[in-house]
Amino acid sequence: MSKKPFVIQTILAVASCKLTRAALRVSGRGGGTALPGKVAMRFERNILAVTSKGMDIIIVTGTNGKTTTSNMLEHALTARGDDVLANKSGANLLSGVTAEITCSADWLGRPKKHTAVIECDEGALKQVVPLTHPKVIVVTNLFRDQLDRYGEVMHTLEEIRKGVRKVPGSVLCLNADCSLTSSLALDAPNKVVYYGLEVPYGDQSGAGVSDAMHCIRCGAKYDYEYRTYAHLGSFRCPKCGYRRTDPDVSVTSIDSMTAQGSEVHMEVAGRPLKEPVHIGLPAIYNIYNACAAIAAYRAFGGDAEEVAASLADVNSCFGRMETFMPGSQPVQMILVKNPAGCSQSIGYLTGLDEDFVLVVCLNDRTADGHDVSWIWDAEYEKLAEDGHVRRIYVSGDRAGDMMVRLKYAGIPEEKISAGCTDKDILKMSAESELPVFVLPNYTAMLSLRSVFSEATGKKDFWEKQA
Ligand SMILES: [Zn+2]
Incomplete structure (x- = not known):
């Protein structure tokens, strides 16, 4: 030293x-x-x-x-x-x-x-x-x-x-x-x-x-x-x-x-x-x-x-199973950033005995890592087998890659909506009659979280600190 x-x-x-x-x-x-x-x-x-x-x-x-x-x-x-x-x-x-x-x-x-x-x-x-x-x-x-x-x-x-x-x-x-x-x-x-x-x-x-x-x-x-x-x-x-x-x-x-x-x-x-x-x-x-x-x-x-x-x-925190209530249904955000974590989150969702709407957001900025090929190692196939997934919305810089991945996983194209902005996702969530789960990677989570926080009156992390 x-x-x-x-x-x-x-x-x-x-x-x-x-x-x-x-x-x-x-x-x-x-x-x-x-x-x-x-x-x-x-x-x-x-x-x-x-x-x-x-x-x-x-x-x-x-x-x-x-x-x-x-x-x-x-x-x-x-x-x-x-x-x-x-x-x-x-x-x-x-x-x-x-x-x-x-x-x-x-x-x-x-x-x-x-x-x-x-x-x-x-x-x-x-x-x-x-x-x-x-x-x-x-x-x-x-x-x-x-x-x-x-x-x-x-x-x-x-x-x-x-x-x-x-x-x-x-x-x-x-x-x-x-x-x-x-x-x-x-x-x-x-x-x-x-x-x-x-x-x-x-x-x-x-x-x-x-x-x-x-x-x-x-x-x-x-x-x-x-x-x-x-x-x-x-x-x-x-x-x-x-x-x-x-x-x-x-x-x-x-x-x-x-x-x-x-x-x-x-x-x-x-x-x-x-x-x-x-x-x-x-x-x-x-x-x-x-x-x-x-x-x-x-x-x-x-x-x-x-x-x-x-x-x-213990409370969920900052994008890890954090829940927002923009409308009548809870919106739960689950940060995913690698194949193992992503497969586990999908396993958690498909293990639930209820219908739900899913949002998948994939960015490729510096904090996320520019290589998004890991999505091919995560088990999106489980979503195709689960009848409870009613609709999937896809957003983010690499939404195109994610669409291809979901298609290969066997999810019918008519179930997927692409090209959503954060505002679209907020609007959809506020109007949803089913619970919404969001799987974003890191920078996608930051930006979505700030839109949802503003709409629901949740404070940002730096405002929480004394
Ligand atoms: Zn050995």
């Missing part, structure tokens, strides 16, 4: 950070959440090390579930009375994390809040952790994501490994069911806590998306005792013996799953929790996110029963 900055540098960095953010908000450009951090770093490159000093920090990284897991942790920590700092804006690169933490410090750069839950981009982890020294690092899972931004999934794994190596004192919370994620423990001196599902879920054939069929150590094909989704499950390499580690936090039964949420039984450190756990968000991947939150909360010194109880009323 570099030498300690002079006080004047710290003051300039903090002041420039706060003033830039204030200026952006006054001009209505609250979305520029990384810029204040970039400005601050021009005065003092490692200002984050100063402004996070003494804070107890949990960092959440991984392909899918970062935002929801962070939100669950923030919710639980707030419920126990902590004043929690979180980077809710989704600015999760070094500049964004720097902006969030530095803006919350006092003018001398001393933190005013003492607990933080920070969502961190997988590639930025190696820059963020040496400056923040987190108590706990959660890695949710690893799937193929935005190929042209990160390269292959193995590259992403190596990026995370570089970060982990820099902080041997941080406790790792790893998804035991993900052969890629749990491999982070193979050569790390860190204390490791594992979480996972002790029960199979869904299709056991291994068909569909798989990002990690072969052993990360020797290349042999994994055997599975059971699967949950994508490449997650109880894996074992028949050749070298690399296998799933028994988790410390585990789901022992899934008792119910509805559009409102799930009820599961769990075991923590070999003992069943007293009460069944209600998770106030639907779908299998939120059961994983709940396990991650419980494991991290415990590693942070909290009580498992306490965090488990808080999961019942």
